[in-house]
Amino acid sequence: MVVTEHHDVKIAVIGGSGLYNLEGLELVEEVNPETPWGFPSDKIIISKLPSGTKIAFLPRHGRGHYLTPTEVPVRANIAALKHLGVEAILAFSAVGSLREEIPPCDFVLPDQLIDRTRGLREATYFGNGVVAHAGFADPFHAGIAELVYAHKDILDFGAKLHNKKTAVCMEGPAFSTRAESHMYRSWGADIINMSALPESKLAREAEIAYQMVCMSTDYDCWRVEEEAVTVETVMQNMVNNGANAKKLLMAVLPALDKAVRENTLKPDLKGSMKFSGMTAKEKRNPETVKKLDYILPGYY
Ligand SMILES: CSC[C@H]1O[C@H](OP(=O)(O)O)[C@H](O)[C@@H]1O
Numbered sequence: 001m002v003v004t005e006h007h008d009v010k011i012a013v014i015g016g017s018g019l020y021n022l023e024g025l026e027l028v029e030e031v032n033p034e035t036p037w038g039f040p041s042d043k044i045i046i047s048k049l050p051s052g053t054k055i056a057f058l059p060r061h062g063r064g065h066y067l068t069p070t071e072v073p074v075r076a077n078i079a080a081l082k083h084l085g086v087e088a089i090l091a092f093s094a095v096g097s098l099r100e101e102i103p104p105c106d107f108v109l110p111d112q113l114i115d116r117t118r119g120l121r122e123a124t125y126f127g128n129g130v131v132a133h134a135g136f137a138d139p140f141h142a143g144i145a146e147l148v149y150a151h152k153d154i155l156d157f158g159a160k161l162h163n164k165k166t167a168v169c170m171e172g173p174a175f176s177t178r179a180e181s182h183m184y185r186s187w188g189a190d191i192i193n194m195s196a197l198p199e200s201k202l203a204r205e206a207e208i209a210y211q212m213v214c215m216s217t218d219y220d221c222w223r224v225e226e227e228a229v230t231v232e233t234v235m236q237n238m239v240n241n242g243a244n245a246k247k248l249l250m251a252v253l254p255a256l257d258k259a260v261r262e263n264t265l266k267p268d269l270k271g272s273m274k275f276s277g278m279t280a281k282e283k284r285n286p287e288t289v290k291k292l293d294y295i296l297p298g299y300y
């Protein structure tokens, strides 16, 4: 069963590079559950905002940043959050900009995604005797994006919030070549990171409303007048970005929590995976059904 009574936490924040904690909040509990897909990246901190809204926070790469994008146990991360009762995720990510009009420190809400990972990541909960196909035409959640975009004027340091952009997710950990960076621009991509996949896809399979909030840290390497991206540049810009991320969160989370609790967040993904299954009942592998029960109880 999904445990909602004890924690009563409906919203999670996933922190990316440079965002490992949300200080200054009232601690409710720390949890580190073992899921059927192993342990999450780190302890999940459940805390309370001044408004009373409870949130679960999980740093994607672990506190101390010891997991590469390829190594992040994404299935365990999403499963652990779902099992806590989480219905909506705001996932932060440091990204490179592929567009002149998105300078470092601007924020971006992507609505589309191009997959350039290389098949090294566990990217689905299905297989092993239970087949299902989630709809993924719109990989991010339009309702959450709208709620966040309503706070576009709240960012400090002159940062702008851009909406409805296209992200490309590469494998890494090395950054792109200049030829690749130009190619992504020619494909229409606006920003690049290494973590939008499979996180967004697994959230969809778990019926969690998921939106990435991307924070531009560099111009990748396509721009001739700019030095190619380095970790140093990324982390320098994450100082301002981290402060803006926290400001944005404090403004958005109470409204998001209300929308989730009042069931007004659209599209509503609940129940979508019930009818995405293909496998005949008598052919389903009972062990896989049991694992899936952790995130989608009673579905298969
Ligand atoms: C430190 S630069 C590359 C690294 O930063 C981003 O991480 P995250 O998405 O977790 O903020 C990017 O995806 C890469 O993993």
Ligand SMILES: Nc1ncnc2[nH]cnc12
Pocket (backbone or CB within 6 Å): 094, 095, 096, 097, 170, 175, 176, 192, 193, 194, 217, 218, 219, 220, 221, 229, 234
């Ligand atoms: N240029 C870049 N490429 C991939 N991931 C990034 N994260 C931050 N900057 C990036």
